[in-house]
Amino acid sequence: MKNTKRILSIIILGIGFHFLAACGENKKAESDDQSAAPSNGPVFSWPATRSTAEGSFEVTLAPSNNKITQNKHFILNVILKAKKGGLENVTLVVDGDMPAHQHGMNTKPELTAKSASEYWVEGMLFHMGGDWVISVDITRDGKKEQALFPISVE
Amino acid sequence: MQSFRPAILGLGLVLLSACCEREEKQHAPVVFSDEEIHEIRKLSPLPEIPPSPTNAVADNPAAAELGQHLFFDPRLSANGAISCATCHDPEKGFSDGKALSEGLATTARHSQSLWNVAHQRWLFWDGRADSLWAQSLQPILDEREMGSSIEHVREVVVNDPLLHPAYENIFGKVGDHSPDRFFSNLGKAIEAYERKIISKGSAFDHFVSSIDEPAEISFSESARRGLRIFVGRGQCLLCHSGPNFSDGEFHNIGLPRHPDLPRDSGRFVGIRKVQADRFNGIGEFSDDQGKEANVKLRYIVVKMNNLAEFKTPSLRNVAQTAPYMHDGRFKTLREVLHHYSKLPGEPPLGHREETLKPLHFAEQEMRDLEAFLKSLTGEKGSNGT
Numbered sequence: 001m002k003n004t005k006r007i008l009s010i011i012i013l014g015i016g017f018h019f020l021a022a023c024g025e026n027k028k029a030e031s032d033d034q035s036a037a038p039s040n041g042p043v044f045s046w047p048a049t050r051s052t053a054e055g056s057f058e059v060t061l062a063p064s065n066n067k068i069t070q071n072k073h074f075i076l077n078v079i080l081k082a083k084k085g086g087l088e089n090v091t092l093v094v095d096g097d098m099p100a101h102q103h104g105m106n107t108k109p110e111l112t113a114k115s116a117s118e119y120w121v122e123g124m125l126f127h128m129g130g131d132w133v134i135s136v137d138i139t140r141d142g143k144k145e146q147a148l149f150p151i152s153v154e
Numbered sequence: 155m156q157s158f159r160p161a162i163l164g165l166g167l168v169l170l171s172a173c174c175e176r177e178e179k180q181h182a183p184v185v186f187s188d189e190e191i192h193e194i195r196k197l198s199p200l201p202e203i204p205p206s207p208t209n210a211v212a213d214n215p216a217a218a219e220l221g222q223h224l225f226f227d228p229r230l231s232a233n234g235a236i237s238c239a240t241c242h243d244p245e246k247g248f249s250d251g252k253a254l255s256e257g258l259a260t261t262a263r264h265s266q267s268l269w270n271v272a273h274q275r276w277l278f279w280d281g282r283a284d285s286l287w288a289q290s291l292q293p294i295l296d297e298r299e300m301g302s303s304i305e306h307v308r309e310v311v312v313n314d315p316l317l318h319p320a321y322e323n324i325f326g327k328v329g330d331h332s333p334d335r336f337f338s339n340l341g342k343a344i345e346a347y348e349r350k351i352i353s354k355g356s357a358f359d360h361f362v363s364s365i366d367e368p369a370e371i372s373f374s375e376s377a378r379r380g381l382r383i384f385v386g387r388g389q390c391l392l393c394h395s396g397p398n399f400s401d402g403e404f405h406n407i408g409l410p411r412h413p414d415l416p417r418d419s420g421r422f423v424g425i426r427k428v429q430a431d432r433f434n435g436i437g438e439f440s441d442d443q444g445k446e447a448n449v450k451l452r453y454i455v456v457k458m459n460n461l462a463e464f465k466t467p468s469l470r471n472v473a474q475t476a477p478y479m480h481d482g483r484f485k486t487l488r489e490v491l492h493h494y495s496k497l498p499g500e501p502p503l504g505h506r507e508e509t510l511k512p513l514h515f516a517e518q519e520m521r522d523l524e525a526f527l528k529s530l531t532g533e534k535g536s537n538g539t
Contacts, residue, residue, distance in 0.1 A: 071401055073449045102508045106403055108455035123453025127403040128392055154196075 221347030247474035253482030257299035264482030280424025380526025408506030410499030461504030
């Protein structure tokens with residue numbers, strides 16, 4: 001009886017170790033994924049490229065002079081690339097938001113299409129310093145995807 | 155009982171020593187970190203005033219001289235007793251020292267100081283004017299302020315031996331100008347004068363310049379501690395940013411309802427007013443209606459969060475310009491600090507800026523912040539007075 005208990009304990013312990021090791025590996029894989037593809041990570045330099053969460057589009061943004069300065073109007077150049085499907089019937093909306101403040105810009109930017117893949121956004125103004133997120137909403141055939149560019153403005 | 159005495163004495167000494175240490179730490183000389191210095195440098199010096207593209211005579215000395223005469227001339231008002239200087243008195247920091255400004259009647263807002271006003275992006279507490287020249291015209295016609303008319307003002311100028319030739323030397327024959335054209339020209343002359351109301355060279359400015367070039371300066375330890383709170387835990391920089399200590403934009407800071415005044419929508423209505431103003435930058439009286447000159451006006455939009463937002467005032471010379479807030483409800487800087495310390499109540503309209511949280515200032519912190527704010531009083535500049 002004593003021996004049976006000892007064998008059972010060893011088996012349970014073994015299963016426990018196995019699960020623990022598997023969990024560790026999963027965590028490692030997650031962490032590797034994060035460093036390999038920071039699809040919505042913060043932007044530290046311009047131009048910057050981000051993919052939509054669904055992966056159909058890749059968006060590259062470049063502000064005028066590759067710099068966003070607090071409280072200075074700027075123009076944003078947008079390059080759109082379709083990774084799945086085409087760029088026909090695509091509409092774009094670009095906006096800026098401060099999630100922690102629960103408000104965005106005091107302006108309504110105007111978007112001009114230079115071509116099917118290039119746009120100009122005028123009237124951007126980040127009037128406060130801090131964390132902003134530029135959102136690019138892309139709608140194609142009634143389906144919306146979004147690319148996000150979190151940045152810190154000073 | 156006797157045996158407890160040494161223990162109590164010991165405990166007392168430990169507490170006393172802890173208190174002293176805390177006190178000493180509080181009053182240890184402030185040495186700013188690199189990060190703090192980085193933020194502090196953004197606040198000084200005050201740069202040259204920006205151009206005013208919609209006013210062709212904004213920097214014309216003759217226009218500034220005419221504008222100065224107009225600014226102090228009470229004959230422009232309906233009763234001949236009120237001038238721009240009534241509410242913007244140079245001796246009172248170009249404000250009037252009253253909670254609510256008083257012309258022919260009492261208005262619903264406090265008179266803003268004109269120090270460094272050329273650095274402002276929008277004018278009035280609600281930003282209902284997009285240039286100084288467009289701003290200066292509204293009080294002349296407002297029935298609670300000067301209560302005048304364009305016809306009356308024109309008569310005063312045409313019949314004045316000094317003003318009439320001064321106007322025609324700058325703008326041409328009065329007779330060739332429509333009433334609105336004539337009136338807008340007066341505003342442009344007043345702006346040319348107001349652009350000279352500049353104050354810099356404060357104790358704080360001297361401190362910032364001494365970071366690179368060490369010099370004998372008068373900037374107290376208390377002011378330094380206040381500055382540390384200002385750029386640090388106070389988060390004052392969120393709105394009072396840049397060398398004019400204002401982001402030039404609008405915020406709802408959660409002031410509770412004023413017991414004697416109606417609800418004030420602030421920027422929510424101000425946006426519609428500036429868009430509708432016939433003297434705005436894209437109107438026919440503007441000297442540059444182009445896109446580049448009017449970027450700020452072209453892209454503004456009314457949003458719900460504009461409700462009860464008011465313009466961030468500059469803090470330069472703030473110690474000279476009591477009372478405070480758009481309705482002048484706070485008589486002292488201490489009262490303003492108490493508001494941010496406690497954030498009592500809820501605003502009657504809109505919602506308070508989300509990042510504003512009660513700061514719970516200690517008494518010493520209040521004193522330090524006051525000392526810092528007083529260090530923003532500048533030397534009198536070439537204000538033409």
